Amino acid sequence: MRDDIQVLLRQFFETRLDGTQGMITNLCRVGTGRSRQNWVFDLDRGDGGDPEPLILRRDPDGGLVDTDRSVEFSVLDALVGSRLPTPVPRWLDADGHWFGKPSMIMRRVPGTCDYGVLNGELPLEQRVELAKRLCALLVGVHAVDWQGLGLGDVLEDPGSHAAAAELGRWVQILRREQLEPYPELEFAIGWLRERVPDSARTVLVHADFKPGNVLIADGEITALLDWELAHLGDPLEDLGWVTQPLREREHLIAGHWDRADLVAEYERLTGQPIDRQALTWWQAYSTFKTAVMQVTGLRAFLEARSHEPYRPARRVLGTLLRQTGAGGE
Amino acid sequence: MHPTIDEQLRGALRLLELLGTTIPVPEDTHEVLVNVTRLLRHAQRAAVSVPAFHRRDNAELTVLLVELGEHVTEDAAAGWDGGDAGHDDDATAARRNVQLRSRLCRVIERLPLDASNDSARAVVGAYLLRRVDQDPV
Numbered sequence: 001m002r003d004d005i006q007v008l009l010r011q012f013f014e015t016r017l018d019g020t021q022g023m024i025t026n027l028c029r030v031g032t033g034r035s036r037q038n039w040v041f042d043l044d045r046g047d048g049g050d051p052e053p054l055i056l057r058r059d060p061d062g063g064l065v066d067t068d069r070s071v072e073f074s075v076l077d078a079l080v081g082s083r084l085p086t087p088v089p090r091w092l093d094a095d096g097h098w099f100g101k102p103s104m105i106m107r108r109v110p111g112t113c114d115y116g117v118l119n120g121e122l123p124l125e126q127r128v129e130l131a132k133r134l135c136a137l138l139v140g141v142h143a144v145d146w147q148g149l150g151l152g153d154v155l156e157d158p159g160s161h162a163a164a165a166e167l168g169r170w171v172q173i174l175r176r177e178q179l180e181p182y183p184e185l186e187f188a189i190g191w192l193r194e195r196v197p198d199s200a201r202t203v204l205v206h207a208d209f210k211p212g213n214v215l216i217a218d219g220e221i222t223a224l225l226d227w228e229l230a231h232l233g234d235p236l237e238d239l240g241w242v243t244q245p246l247r248e249r250e251h252l253i254a255g256h257w258d259r260a261d262l263v264a265e266y267e268r269l270t271g272q273p274i275d276r277q278a279l280t281w282w283q284a285y286s287t288f289k290t291a292v293m294q295v296t297g298l299r300a301f302l303e304a305r306s307h308e309p310y311r312p313a314r315r316v317l318g319t320l321l322r323q324t325g326a327g328g329e
Numbered sequence: 330m331h332p333t334i335d336e337q338l339r340g341a342l343r344l345l346e347l348l349g350t351t352i353p354v355p356e357d358t359h360e361v362l363v364n365v366t367r368l369l370r371h372a373q374r375a376a377v378s379v380p381a382f383h384r385r386d387n388a389e390l391t392v393l394l395v396e397l398g399e400h401v402t403e404d405a406a407a408g409w410d411g412g413d414a415g416h417d418d419d420a421t422a423a424r425r426n427v428q429l430r431s432r433l434c435r436v437i438e439r440l441p442l443d444a445s446n447d448s449a450r451a452v453v454g455a456y457l458l459r460r461v462d463q464d465p466v
Binding site: 324 | 360361364367368427430431433434437438440450451453454455457458461462464466
């Protein structure tokens with residue numbers, strides 16, 4: 001695989017570097033990401049300058065969600081003009097012509113990501129401080145002037161109907177991917193449809209905000225990664241995602257940084273109160289979205305497009321049912 | 330007759346554990362081994378308990394759907410096959426379970442979304458929670 005990628009990269013850059021042939025060095029596959037295949041390398045153009053540190057991210061066969069690589073590239077390109085720590089996109093292979101599957105090459109940023117960092121080995125004080133910085137980063141995402149950056153030309157603006165739009169999108173995905181009836185999900189859909197909230201404002205939504213998508217170096221956040229699900233919508237979508245019950249271990253520190261602390265900090269930084277009822281809806285929606293992703297993962301596995309044997313998990317379905325009125329909650 | 334399905338699955342799991350602990354493999358290969366082991370454990374549990382679960386669930390679903398028939402419009406209840414499922418073989422019980430769950434989906438979709446059906450939704454929700462807790466798959 002490594003030799004194939006070396007060849008593919010060389011062929012790609014032969015057409016991209018204005019006739020010069022850059023040298024690819026230090027090529028190495030990294031991580032075992034469930035949604036992408038990643039290779040790091042340095043590109044030496046032979047012009048006396050420093051080699052450019054890069055990373056190639058290639059779609060796997062059976063990802064949990066189908067997303068448009070060119071949209072992600074455009075979002076990242078627009079965000080270069082913002083104050084957010086985002087990777088600089090350099091080249092796009094939207095249809096996989098060069099690398100076999102849709103791929104993107106970005107400038108590599110120093111740091112590591114650890115989805116369990118908030119409940120890991122760092123001292124408690126550092127972890128709480130990091131949790132606050134992550135909250136501030138999320139506020140920063142939602143503060144992006146998406147209209148000024150031209151993201152309105154790339155992403156659809158759902159206006160005040162963001163919740164209905166997102167729910168509709170994931171119900172459509174469920175209908176397309178499900179192999180059997182799921183009364184548990186139909187029960188949740190009924191509850192969600194009945195209570196869909198209007199949005200107070202439209203922001204750039206990351207849609208997969210988590211420590212596992214953040215690079216940290218020397219205690220500082222160096223990059224927010226994985227913008228493949230980004231879209232315009234309700235900020236409560238992201239807030240619901242990070243406060244949903246399924247992801248407590250990723251986003252909270254029991255007894256020291258609880259759900260209420262995170263929401264209060266978000267309110268303090270934005271100066272705007274959060275509609276708690278709407279937030280409850282978005283938390284239930286987040287669990288529903290997770291369940292649908294597991295349904296798509298199951299289909300991808302059974303059709304041999306993925307090696308991950310996903311299935312709708314007991315914990316996910318049980319949580320979703322409780323959030324949507326089963327059991328008297 | 331030996332080896333039974335359960336014995337074959339246990340044997341496969343034992344060999345995989347042996348492979349995982351004695352032969353160094355690349356990280357990608359190790360991940361695949363972990364997934365294979367997980368799948369086989371699921372299959373081992375399912376082979377033993379799923380047929381009985383389907384029969385119990387089919388009986389409970391039948392009662393539930395007949396009860397809900399009083400709360401839904403006629404076209405949702407029409408065509409309902411409430412036949413006796415107690416003597417189904419394993420494959421038939423599995424197929425009947427899908428059929429019944431599909432029927433429940435249609436009933437849920439047609440439950441009016443207002444307070445008059447709170448009791449129906451409560452009954453359905455309680456059943457679904459029980460089923461999720463008991464489902465061996």
